[in-house]
Amino acid sequence: MSAVKLMTLVRKEWLEQLRSFKLIWIPLVFALLGIMQPLTNYYMPVIIEKAGNMPEGAVIEMPVPSGAEVLAGTLSQFGMIGLLILALAFMGAVSGDRNSGAASLVLVKPVSFLSFILSKWLGMMTLLWGALLIGYAASWYYTWLLFETVDFAPFLLSYVLYGLWFTFILTAVLLFSTLLRSAAGAAFSALGLALLLTALSGIAPKYMGWSPSSLTGFAYEAVQGGFDASASFGWSIGVTILLIAAGIAGSSALLRRQPALD
Amino acid sequence: MNETLELNKLIGILAPVLIIQFILMIIALVQCIKAEETRGPKVMWVLIILFVNLLGPVAFFLFGRRKV
Amino acid sequence: MxxxxxxxxxxxxxxxxxxxxxxxxxxxxxxxxxxxxxxxxxxxxxxxxxxxxxxxxxxxxxxxxxxxxxxxxxxxxxxxxxxxxxxxxxxxxxxxxxxxxxxxxxxxxxxxxxxxxxxxxxxxxxxxxxxxxxxxxxxxxxxxxxxxxxxxxxxxxxxxxxxxxxxxxxxxxxxxxxxxxxxxxxxxxxxxxxxxxxxxxxxxxxxxxxxxxxxxxxxxEHRRPIIELKLEEHAPSLEWAAGFEQRTSADERLSATIEEIERQGTMLRLTVKDMDKARQALTEELAKEKVRFSRLEAGYSSLEDLFMKVVGE
Incomplete structure (x- = not known):
């Protein structure tokens, strides 16, 4: 595998993201999601007052959320809408190129299959981590503006943990996109996996501590400052990184077995 | 006095939201009009982009264009 | 090389x-x-x-x-x-x-x-x-x-x-x-x-x-001398053609000179071993049987013929 060729492929991914405006609209949507959370939290009492048919003189008692709670809410927004958007945006990562035949034109050149897969993965990762940072930072700024300061360390730690969970799911998108012909099939398989793991973690948190999905819980704890590195924390990080590596290797092996579909 | 202060603050806070939504809408609109072929009628997409806040442009970006 | x-x-x-x-x-x-x-x-x-x-x-x-x-x-x-x-x-x-x-x-x-x-x-x-x-x-x-x-x-x-x-x-x-x-x-x-x-x-x-x-x-290597014969829509002539095709495989003198006969409607296509002898035999036949033909042509098989033959089997 040559680093120069890998970079050529990655640069092509970036150029594609730029020309299809993915590089612009996805971070913008994340920024919007990030801003909306503190904003709706802040104006919730007003909104309820204006919208609801409250009896004359009724006083709404709503506890003011802490800054950390607002940020945790933002993360959970990202975890749903953000993840959905990213999965849909990248669902055709490999299958699109393979179905059109564009992949065969690249794979007859002296390029390793792993480089091809890695370039797709790195292209996803730069956009994912970038958009997440922009959105989360916007949320952090608005939380400071409307509520209170949240320290940098918990903010950063929760960002990294949530990013790792996203990385895991997007790697699954990549794997399914190599396995399946259908782009929609790839997106829904990966989102289904995310849903399943999250649900299992909710039902039996004790037994699912090792699962990548428990990273989201750790991220909420991290931002709220009540974080202590338990044994399962190490496990879930280790397992997630291992599964990500396996996903990349698996995609590469699948591609090697059948480079072209057209 | 207090009212106007509140209003100024509100505008300051909401402005970025409106600006981002506006940018998304413009990009989607330009892309939609420039596209040779959209999935479904172009007029429908233009209306969706213009009138469905945020989700309209996002839906267009995700589903509106044929894979290039 | x-x-x-x-x-x-x-x-x-x-x-x-x-x-x-x-x-x-x-x-x-x-x-x-x-x-x-x-x-x-x-x-x-x-x-x-x-x-x-x-x-x-x-x-x-x-x-x-x-x-x-x-x-x-x-x-x-x-x-x-x-x-x-x-x-x-x-x-x-x-x-x-x-x-x-x-x-x-x-x-x-x-x-x-x-x-x-x-x-x-x-x-x-x-x-x-x-x-x-x-x-x-x-x-x-x-x-x-x-x-x-x-x-x-x-x-x-x-x-x-x-x-x-x-x-x-x-x-x-x-x-x-x-x-x-x-x-x-x-x-x-x-x-x-x-x-x-x-x-x-x-x-x-x-x-x-x-x-x-x-x-x-x-x-x-695969060039073969061939004779093409086109007949008119004339029942006795067409009958002759059918008969001739059958006789060729039986008749020793004919099968010695003619390798293969293909008949398609009014077209008769002979792949021959010896052009002179085949031409002689055929023209004699035609004269004797008063066959009404519209075209008689001697030549060589093309690559197209070979390709069709190789591929068509």
């Missing part, structure tokens, strides 16, 4: 069905070879195995002059039947990209891309998006990107069959020029294209090599 590529007993099975059933051939350096055969004969499958896009079930593909550990793909340039590019790229960007993937330096890739786009007549369109290219332009761009790293072997799958007549002319013209510069292997189901461009042909039929060799050699 140096041998460039040796293919031995290549087999590809999809489940139970064998698309390619043990093909062997070799390609000499500097020659242009056509892989000729009807649709579904296994041409595309064979070519895809050569390029590495498909794993052979059995058999070997050997490139001479490949250094140990070197990727076979670095010696190959490949143009599929309808190449798919990234429509959002410009022609120039794509060829530079292809060059970089083949290991050229940025400056080299740019230089080559410029040369090649000029060469294939896309200099004007180089900066335009590929999405707006016509079929012929895409095929020419496909040639440029396949040649960017000066491959030892240019492999093409039906390079002109998806094109309109104008695009076809353009690409065939280009290929005529290019074949002097590198070794070429291409597949086609059109004999005419193979005759126009190639030195060697490999005719394949249902996954097997039916015939291979240098084109002039095949032409002379």
């Amino acid at each position: 140096k041998e460039l590529l040796q293919v031995n007993g290549l087999v590809k099975a999809f489940g139970q069905a064998q698309a390619v059933k043990g093909i062997s051939f070799h390609i000499q350096e500097g020659r242009c070879t056509a892989l000729l055969g009807p649709n579904g004969a296994g041409k595309t499958t064979t070519i895809r195995m050569l390029t590495g896009l498909l794993k052979p079930t059995a058999g070997s593909i050997q490139f001479h002059g490949l250094r140990a550990g070197e990727d076979r793909r670095s010696l190959l340039g490949y143009l599929p039947q309808s190449p798919a590019f990234h429509n959002w790229m410009s022609g120039m960007e794509y060829v530079v990209y292809a060059g970089r993937l083949c290991g050229l330096s940025p400056a080299e890739a740019k230089q080559r891309a410029k040369e090649l786009l000029e060469r294939v007549g896309l200099a004007e369109a180089a900066k335009r998006r590929i999405g707006g290219y016509s079929g012929g332009m895409k095929q020419r761009l496909g040639l440029a990107q396949a040649l960017v790293h000066r491959p030892k072997l240019l492999v093409m799958d039906e390079p002109v069959s998806a094109l309109d007549p104008i695009g076809r002319r353009e690409v065939l013209g280009l290929l005529k020029e290019l074949k002097s510069e590198t070794t070429v292997l291409f597949s086609t189901h059109v004999l005419h294209d193979a005759e126009e461009l190639c030195d060697d042909v490999i005719i394949i039929r249902s996954g097997q090599v039916a015939l291979q060799g240098a084109l002039p050699q095949i032409r002379s």
